[in-house]
Amino acid sequence: MTRVKRSPAELFEAALAGDRSAVARLLSLIERGDDDARTVGRLAYAHSTEGYTVGLTGAPGAGKSTLTSALIGHLRSMEIELAVLAIDPSSPFTGGAILGDRVRMQDHATDPGVFIRSMATRGHLGGLSLATPEAVRLLDAIGRHWILVETVGVGQVEVEVAGKADTTVVVVNPGWGDSVQANKAGLMEIADVFVINKADRKGVEETSRDLMQMLDLSDLPHDAWRPPILATVASTGQGVVDLWDAVLAHRAHAEESGQLAERRSFRLREELREIVAQRLGRRAREICSGERWEELTDAVVARATDPWTAADEMLAPVDA
Amino acid sequence: MTRVKRSPAELFEAALAGDRSAVARLLSLIERGDDDARTVGRLAYAHSTEGYTVGLTGAPGAGKSTLTSALIGHLRSMEIELAVLAIDPSSPFTGGAILGDRVRMQDHATDPGVFIRSMATRGHLGGLSLATPEAVRLLDAIGRHWILVETVGVGQVEVEVAGKADTTVVVVNPGWGDSVQANKAGLMEIADVFVINKADRKGVEETSRDLMQMLDLSDLPHDAWRPPILATVASTGQGVVDLWDAVLAHRAHAEESGQLAERRSFRLREELREIVAQRLGRRAREICSGERWEELTDAVVARATDPWTAADEMLAPVDA
Numbered sequence: 252m253t254r255v256k257r258s259p260a261e262l263f264e265a266a267l268a269g270d271r272s273a274v275a276r277l278l279s280l281i282e283r284g285d286d287d288a289r290t291v292g293r294l295a296y297a298h299s300t301e302g303y304t305v306g307l308t309g310a311p312g313a314g315k316s317t318l319t320s321a322l323i324g325h326l327r328s329m330e331i332e333l334a335v336l337a338i339d340p341s342s343p344f345t346g347g348a349i350l351g352d353r354v355r356m357q358d359h360a361t362d363p364g365v366f367i368r369s370m371a372t373r374g375h376l377g378g379l380s381l382a383t384p385e386a387v388r389l390l391d392a393i394g395r396h397w398i399l400v401e402t403v404g405v406g407q408v409e410v411e412v413a414g415k416a417d418t419t420v421v422v423v424n425p426g427w428g429d430s431v432q433a434n435k436a437g438l439m440e441i442a443d444v445f446v447i448n449k450a451d452r453k454g455v456e457e458t459s460r461d462l463m464q465m466l467d468l469s470d471l472p473h474d475a476w477r478p479p480i481l482a483t484v485a486s487t488g489q490g491v492v493d494l495w496d497a498v499l500a501h502r503a504h505a506e507e508s509g510q511l512a513e514r515r516s517f518r519l520r521e522e523l524r525e526i527v528a529q530r531l532g533r534r535a536r537e538i539c540s541g542e543r544w545e546e547l548t549d550a551v552v553a554r555a556t557d558p559w560t561a562a563d564e565m566l567a568p569v570d571a
Numbered sequence: 572m573t574r575v576k577r578s579p580a581e582l583f584e585a586a587l588a589g590d591r592s593a594v595a596r597l598l599s600l601i602e603r604g605d606d607d608a609r610t611v612g613r614l615a616y617a618h619s620t621e622g623y624t625v626g627l628t629g630a631p632g633a634g635k636s637t638l639t640s641a642l643i644g645h646l647r648s649m650e651i652e653l654a655v656l657a658i659d660p661s662s663p664f665t666g667g668a669i670l671g672d673r674v675r676m677q678d679h680a681t682d683p684g685v686f687i688r689s690m691a692t693r694g695h696l697g698g699l700s701l702a703t704p705e706a707v708r709l710l711d712a713i714g715r716h717w718i719l720v721e722t723v724g725v726g727q728v729e730v731e732v733a734g735k736a737d738t739t740v741v742v743v744n745p746g747w748g749d750s751v752q753a754n755k756a757g758l759m760e761i762a763d764v765f766v767i768n769k770a771d772r773k774g775v776e777e778t779s780r781d782l783m784q785m786l787d788l789s790d791l792p793h794d795a796w797r798p799p800i801l802a803t804v805a806s807t808g809q810g811v812v813d814l815w816d817a818v819l820a821h822r823a824h825a826e827e828s829g830q831l832a833e834r835r836s837f838r839l840r841e842e843l844r845e846i847v848a849q850r851l852g853r854r855a856r857e858i859c860s861g862e863r864w865e866e867l868t869d870a871v872v873a874r875a876t877d878p879w880t881a882a883d884e885m886l887a888p889v890d891a
Contacts, residue, residue, distance in 0.1 A: 289879050292877070292878075292879060293877050293879060293880075296874070296877040296878070297874075297877070300874070515872075516872045519868070519871050519872050519878065520868045520871075520872070522878055523859075523867075523868055523871055523878045523881055523882060524859050526878055526879065526882040527855055527858055527859055527882050527885060527886060528855050530882060530886055531851045531852070531854065531855045531858075531886070531889065532848075532851075534851065534889060535847055535848050535851045538847055538851075539843075539844050539847055539848075547843075548839070548840045548843055551839050551840075551843055552835075552836045552839050552840070554616070554617075554620070557612070557613050557616040557617070558612070558616070558839065558842055558843045558846055559609050559612060559613060559846065560613075561843055562843060562846040562847050562850060565847060566847060566850055566851070568889075569851065569854060569888075569889045
């Protein structure tokens with residue numbers, strides 16, 4: 252059997268027809284971020300309008316994967332098809348490999364109603380912030396209208412990615428304080444729903460009080476959504492139905508209040524800004540290389556010209 | 572008396588003639604980084620060829636200011652005129668104010684042979700990396716051929732600025748380990764001379780051994796400069812003459828080996844690259860604003876176009 256390399260458009264057609272390996276290939280193209288990625292992005296953009304993203308974030312060990320797995324189970328019991336993006340900015344592993352601590356998700360690995368995929372940055376920070384919305388639109392385009400986006404930590408990048416979901420679930424544990432101290436403010440800002448997972452342990456009450464206090468202090472507008480605080484034991488499934496109901500309640504509020512449309516519009520503008528910034532960055536690297544660049548830098552070093560005059564000349568085509 | 576606002580060129584003439592307030596004004600223009608700064612930069616660039624910079628960096632509390640003050644005293648005893656730039660990336664204070672912990676430097680505040688100036692970022696990280704070399708060239712142009720550049724901490728920015736000196740002195744204390752743990756590697760990389768200050772305290776031997784071991788591990792090329800390790804008690808002046816001799820020895824080595832020319836050439840190229848990057852950044856902000864930008868982002872949000880097509884249109888003048 253000869254294996255012909257399929258074009259992005261061919262892969263997209265196959266993905267629409269239900270070919271999972273084609274979806275995996277397209278996600279790899281998106282991660283790579285080159286011209287093919289742009290083609291995939293354009294195809295998916297035209298087809299994606301219904302998808303809804305639920306972000307799950309929290310400190311490592313909070314039980315996000317187990318909770319995600321429990322949510323998958325709940326959604327599948329209602330015959331809802333979905334996709335899961337596991338985002339790990341620090342991991343060099345990508346390509347759909349299910350990471351070590353996601354063993355529980357393997358329960359669903361053979362279920363065609365679930366598409367699970369890990370994404371990493373490949374060392375490129377800007378990469379994830381552009382690749383994630385593109386991946387979401389692709390999954391939406393192929394008919395997965397619920398997309399769970401799980402991020403592994405509570406660092407700057409994770410919080411940023413998680414905060415770009417339509418509904419963001421922040422997962423903490425009883426006595427959460429220490430593990431996320433550094434980014435409590437960031438988490439408070441993005442949370443639409445709080446989950447105290449591992450609620451069979453001591454300290455649920457205190458943690459709940461702590462969160463409520465922080466919400467009181469955060470000075471929400473009078474008519475705004477106030478993040479509910481739920482307790483779950485993901486490993487037994489306890490509280491998972493309530494969690495999903497809270498997600499649905501937030502979605503309804505966001506849709507009715509116009510907040511969802513507003514957020515999405517804001518995110519798209521941000522994405523466009525990021526695309527422009529990245530392309531200008533590439534342009535800068537182009538400008539700062541080549542023969543004329545070498546000549547000019549030599550002239551600056553020899554004091555035959557000054558840095559600003561040299562920059563003027565290199566930037567002339569751009570400043571026009 | 573009417574006070575006419577002087578142009579950068581007039582200020583520069585006055586500064587060349589010895590007007591200290593004109594120097595202060597010019598440094599403020601450089602800090603501000605606008606078109607006037609560029610004019611000052613060009614004027615200074617044409618006049619600056621002899622200046623030599625000595626960077627001093629180390630953890631807060633290591634005694635850099637006291638050491639700088641002692642060095643000033645030593646240089647002045649030889650009737651050498653000099654300038655001091657105190658760089659504080661975290662401080663909102665600028666404009667030549669002598670900061671709180673630089674009280675000792677005030678010993679020299681009335682000496683016309685010393686020009687002391689504090690510089691801060693004004694919240695702009697790229698700012699310092701461009702403003703510092705410009706300030707150095709201005710001070711050089713007005714005849715201060717020795718410029719001490721003191722940075723307050725051992726963070727990324729401080730180490731970067733300090734590492735751009737012709738000779739970099741890294742100041743540690745006996746038992747230094749903990750305070751600079753985070754950036755030991757960065758400090759090892761930029762050090763041309765190590766000083767164990769406050770050497771009247773316990774632990775000088777261990778610290779010296781520690782540093783020697785790290786130098787052994789750092790795998791210097793056979794013919795390279797090996798940073799000497801000196802002990803000082805800046806508050807009494809002990810060891811300061813030896814420190815200066817070490818600086819002179821490093822300068823001689825750097826000049827003879829061609830390393831100085833190489834470093835300066837590298838730094839100028841980096842500076843040019845930074846100028847290009849900053850200007851493209853400004854261009855990006857221009858592009859991402861205005862009427863056409865608003866129209867295009869609205870079209871993206873309304874799905875009348877996709878982000879890449881919108882970016883293509885906005886970037887057309889730049890991609891030409």
